[in-house]
Ligand code: BES
Ligand code: MN
């Protein structure tokens with residue numbers, strides 16, 4: 051019945067996703083304000099058309115949250131579906147083979163910003179809901195909460211959740227916004243890293259200087275910043291901020307072994323990235339480095355002259371955006387404080403420094419022994435013909451920890467993307483196969499979740 055519905059509606063299911071992908075809903079750039087509001091309207095409309103009740107575009111101080119629900123029986127379990135309709139900026143534009151907001155199919159894949167993260171993935175849930183409504187097979191209550199600020203830190207979502215505790219009451223949160231190992235090796239992520247994001251500024255002379263007249267006598271903020279950043283990893287690629295690893299939960303040898311049993315081809319990984327060698331913290335495998343260890347990355351660095359040609363200048367300032375990925379039991383607030391104190395301490399006397407925290411989020415580990423997790427395993431096993439492998443994801447979805455903290459609800463991360471889908475990069479893509487497979491798997495999740503919940 052599921053496969054038949056998908057087959058009969060194949061073209062329309064894809065056309066609608068394409069319409070959604072055409073909105074440039076870039077939350078980071080205020081220029082796109084109107085497009086983002088239009089995207090929220092589109093999502094709300096589609097939810098209503100699919101059969102949801104009480105659909106509302108909930109206004110926040112930032113971008114709206116689209117809510118909708120279908121309560122069929124108070125005694126049945128309830129699934130809260132979360133996703134985000136905002137996307138990352140598409141820059142650098144010149145590296146896209148086709149424009150980011152004109153979805154194009156090449157080689158069975160949909161190329162567009164948001165194709166995988168997260169429009170292609172949350173839209174599967176609206177279409178799976180439509181399918182269950184049309185085929186009279188919705189087995190449980192369902193609530194949707196699709197937000198527009200995930201890519202900028204979900205800063206208004208925690209207040210919305212706090213103010214809507216009873217409206218959001220559910221037995222599990224279901225999210226498709228993560229990756230699988232591959233289509234041959236379906237997997238379920240069982241953890242997400244946390245995040246501390248900061249901006250730093252190194253300030254030297256009170257104005258840009260002639261680098262010949264003053265060079266040699268005045269410290270160059272760009273050089274100092276580069277040195278300070280470089281000093282934050284030692285020769286083993288450990289992070290040198292005092293106390294940084296204090297709260298890190300080390301995995302047991304058994305847990306490490308289980309993680310490393312996942313099929314992972316390092317050669318393919320390198321090839322996909324065009325690298326000869328990988329890099330990372332000594333003593334850990336690539337899977338452990340991205341899934342279970344904290345990191346520090348420069349996300350952007352600038353200062354001085356970066357225009358056409360040459361300009362002999364000794365810049366007055368240099369800056370960087372730096373983020374740290376966190377693992378259980380690190381706290382984003384504590385790490386932000388440790389970083390700030392350290393950065394100020396290592397600044398040499400010939401510069402001043404300024405540290406501005408941006409946003410943060412806490413790491414999470416999701417249970418693998420819950421009814422909901424078993425339902426997800428079973429759904430994937432049936433639709434893919436293979437039992438999913440549990441893995442740890444390297445990315446962050448800050449709201450997941452808050453769902454647990456505020457609502458007391460655990461999450462199942464049933465993502466259908468691939469790490470190689472180029473999320474946040476040029477030429478982001480999502481396989482049409484994965485899109486339909488997701489629409490096929492989601493109703494199975496609801497079915498098994500309802501069945502297993504009743505059985506207990
Ligand atoms: N969907 C991603 C997170 C993700 C991707 C988790 C792949 C696991 C696998 C999400 O949209 C994202 O990009 N989150 C940001 C955090 C946010 C606060 C900007 C991230 O991870 O950088
Ligand atoms: Mn996402």
Ligand code: MN
Pocket residue numbers: 138167201473474
């Ligand atoms: Mn993202």
